[in-house]
Amino acid sequence: MLLRKIAAAVFAVLALGGVQVVTATPATAAPRVLYYDASQAQEFKAVVDQGAQIWNNSVTNVRLLPVTAGRTPNIRIYADNGWPRTYSSSLGNGYWYMGRQAVNQGYHPPRISAHEFGHILGLPDRRTGLCADLMSGSSAPVSCTNANPNATEARTVNSNFASAVAVPPQVFAWR
Ligand SMILES: [Zn+2]
Numbered sequence: 001m002l003l004r005k006i007a008a009a010v011f012a013v014l015a016l017g018g019v020q021v022v023t024a025t026p027a028t029a030a031p032r033v034l035y036y037d038a039s040q041a042q043e044f045k046a047v048v049d050q051g052a053q054i055w056n057n058s059v060t061n062v063r064l065l066p067v068t069a070g071r072t073p074n075i076r077i078y079a080d081n082g083w084p085r086t087y088s089s090s091l092g093n094g095y096w097y098m099g100r101q102a103v104n105q106g107y108h109p110p111r112i113s114a115h116e117f118g119h120i121l122g123l124p125d126r127r128t129g130l131c132a133d134l135m136s137g138s139s140a141p142v143s144c145t146n147a148n149p150n151a152t153e154a155r156t157v158n159s160n161f162a163s164a165v166a167v168p169p170q171v172f173a174w175r
Contacts, residue, residue, distance in 0.1 A: 032062045032161050034092045034120075037073035044098040044109065048077050051113025054147055055121065058154045061161035062092065062121060075120050084112045084174040086119035091160060091167040094120050102174050107138065110147035112174065119172045122160040123153060138175045 038048040052064035067073040076095040083101050088094035096116040103109055115137050119125075127139035134149040149157070159165070 029061075029162075031060060032092065032164075034062060034064050034074040035067035035071055036064055036075040036077060037067045038077045040079070041077040041098055042079040044077070044079050044113070047109040047113045048098070050110045051115075051117045051147070054110070054114045055117055055149070055157070058149050059121075059157045059161075061158045064117065075117075077116075084116055086116045086172045087169075088120050088122075088167065088172070089169050091122050091165060092120060096120065099174060102138065106142045107174075108145045108147060111145065114147045114149070115174075116172075118149065118153065118157070119170075121157045122165060122167045123149075123156060124170075125172055 036048070036052060038045045041048045049066070052066075055062070055064055064075075074093050077098065078095065079098045079100070081101060082097065082099045084097055084099040084107075086094060086096040096119065098109070098112065098116070102112055111134070115134055118135055123135050125137055126133060126135045128136045129139045130136050131140040131144035131146045132150055133140070134146065134153055140146075160167075
């Protein structure tokens, strides 16, 4: 009660003095939404959704959502018998392939999916050989089942979308 009275008094003084009292709210910009079209991903549609979900659980500045009718997707996903690969045209835009060559060799499909989405989100390949790194891709052992970005990878994606960093068109191949 006393605190409330003091607060009211302070407010009154500030108001009298012509000082604007602004409530401090943290800056919470809406995340950038990217729509992806998995309709041509053949037997990998579910794993494409899984890769998108992994990123949605890991970052806050961008969301990957299935494209809805009448909308142009930012990202298209295909499947073929080659290596997985991404053709990114700019940050958040491009297309990628779920390649059966890697899947048939035993690489973990959700890791491939999250990795290729990672390229669209502005991450390059980093062939560290470490399973803990999502962007180490095929340099980690085939037995690696980690499909989550590490803290640095997630932070980089958040920062890419916070500043809408410019990313030139690039092609990334799993191997
Ligand atoms: Zn890659």
